[in-house]
Amino acid sequence: MTSTRIEGGTVVIDGATVTDAPIHVDDGQIASAAPPDGPGEVIDASGCVVTAGLINAHHHLLQSAFRTLPGTRFAVMSDWLAQMSAAYGRLRVDPELGAAAARVGLAESLLCGVTTVADHHLTWPDGIDPVELAGATIESAAGVGARLVFVRGTARDDPATAAESIAAIHDTYLPGSHGGISDDGKLQLAVGPSGVHADGPETFAALREVAMSLGLRRRTQANEQVDVAIAADRYGRRPLELLDEWGWLEPGVTVAHLCEITDGEIDMLAARGVTATHAPGCDVPMGWGIAPVASLLRAGVPVGMGTSGGGSNDGGHLLADARLAMQVSGLVGDPVSGGTLLGMCTEGSAQGLGRTDIGHLRPGAAADLCIWDCDDVFDAGVADRIEGLLWASPGRRPRDVMVAGRWVVRDGHLVSDDSRAAAHELTALIDSRSG
Numbered sequence: 001m002t003s004t005r006i007e008g009g010t011v012v013i014d015g016a017t018v019t020d021a022p023i024h025v026d027d028g029q030i031a032s033a034a035p036p037d038g039p040g041e042v043i044d045a046s047g048c049v050v051t052a053g054l055i056n057a058h059h060h061l062l063q064s065a066f067r068t069l070p071g072t073r074f075a076v077m078s079d080w081l082a083q084m085s086a087a088y089g090r091l092r093v094d095p096e097l098g099a100a101a102a103r104v105g106l107a108e109s110l111l112c113g114v115t116t117v118a119d120h121h122l123t124w125p126d127g128i129d130p131v132e133l134a135g136a137t138i139e140s141a142a143g144v145g146a147r148l149v150f151v152r153g154t155a156r157d158d159p160a161t162a163a164e165s166i167a168a169i170h171d172t173y174l175p176g177s178h179g180g181i182s183d184d185g186k187l188q189l190a191v192g193p194s195g196v197h198a199d200g201p202e203t204f205a206a207l208r209e210v211a212m213s214l215g216l217r218r219r220t221q222a223n224e225q226v227d228v229a230i231a232a233d234r235y236g237r238r239p240l241e242l243l244d245e246w247g248w249l250e251p252g253v254t255v256a257h258l259c260e261i262t263d264g265e266i267d268m269l270a271a272r273g274v275t276a277t278h279a280p281g282c283d284v285p286m287g288w289g290i291a292p293v294a295s296l297l298r299a300g301v302p303v304g305m306g307t308s309g310g311g312s313n314d315g316g317h318l319l320a321d322a323r324l325a326m327q328v329s330g331l332v333g334d335p336v337s338g339g340t341l342l343g344m345c346t347e348g349s350a351q352g353l354g355r356t357d358i359g360h361l362r363p364g365a366a367a368d369l370c371i372w373d374c375d376d377v378f379d380a381g382v383a384d385r386i387e388g389l390l391w392a393s394p395g396r397r398p399r400d401v402m403v404a405g406r407w408v409v410r411d412g413h414l415v416s417d418d419s420r421a422a423a424h425e426l427t428a429l430i431d432s433r434s435g
């Protein structure tokens with residue numbers, strides 16, 4: 001693999017270190033120096049900020065086939081769920097649709113600087129082999145060149161069937177792996193009940209057991225309005241109390257959304273060693289509220305960032321959502337800076353996935369990085385380049401993106417796949433099934 005020196009840019013190594021020194025990539029990793037025979041290629045990053053590749057800790061890639069679906073905008077959650085499930089039935093969710101939607105969502109992610117996507121897959125139709133359905137997304141990720149965390153989700157699934165399918169996906173795609181992560185770190189498997197509003201204690205117990213036996217990370221969603229209301233109706237409890245009772249507030253668990261959360265609950269998450277994912281690009285348009293990120297961080301809860309999926313947030317543009325998070329943060333507590341949000345999009349998300357190899361650019365890290373061109377009118381006059389990454393140039397996309405030492409985006413274009421072909425493939429499939 002070619003070794004690379006990237007020079008002339010402002011490099012955000014991690015939340016604590018920014019340098020103007022060149023950065024070296026060798027054998028798919030960040031190196032402390034160029035190899036003895038010099039770098040194979042030298043990239044001029046003058047006028048640019050270089051960051052670790054962003055990590056989208058909460059996506060629903062399948063929903064890329066269901067963007068701006070009528071009846072799903074500003075809908076109450078019960079109507080939204082009904083509209084989405086009717087649409088899944090109409091278009092027939094199967095491996096072909098899963099693969100095409102994932103290819104689109106992952107290509108979009110790379111073009112937006114997101115090098116790792118955690119795909120919380122919640123739709124498992126009867127009669128469709130779950131290993132094949134998961135495999136469709138896994139193979140799309142390999143084809144597009146993105147890192148994938150496949151989260152085998154559930155939403156009212158039979159607990160035993162769900163647990164068996166997790167073991168089967170693991171045996172097929174990650175045999176002999178440790179912690180559910182492939183040797184090259186390109187594929188990770190995790191488990192994720194949708195939440196206490198959809199799944200009962202049996203599902204949480206079955207998924208906890210299989211996760212423990214295979215060493216998998218666990219993810220779930222909690223404390224949006226419907227979740228709180230259903231937990232109160234069905235159990236007379238708060239969602240986080242139930243998760244605690246069901247063995248799901250433990251290290252290794254990440255909870256997404258957390259819009260309606262009390263100070264006491266924040267302290268409980270911190271005490272239990274749970275991590276969080278903030279997804280305001282979903283929470284705000286769905287009317288769920290804004291998670292109090294500053295309070296979570298202050299309590300010691302690591303917080304990552306996610307976009308959620310095309311059913312609620314029609315973009316997989318994590319940096320844009322980080323900008324939104326920054327803009328609305330002061331409405332629910334202390335404001336959160338651009339630099340802090342950049343840290344949430346990188347190391348914050350990585351912590352929730354149990355990964356130390358991604359989310360930063362220290363020597364030994366995977367060479368997942370973005371070069372952001374800050375040399376045009378959009379950034380002229382910016383006093384602080386790191387804050388400017390989020391404050392200036394809404395919708396900013398990276399010039400170049402690397403995953404594991406391989407360029408996937410050059411000069412704003414996907415080079416690891418044909419993004420327009422991916423778009424046309426999904427459109428043609430949707431058209432053929434909409435008949």
Ligand SMILES: [Zn+2]
Pocket residue numbers: 058060221256282308309
């Ligand atoms: Zn979600």
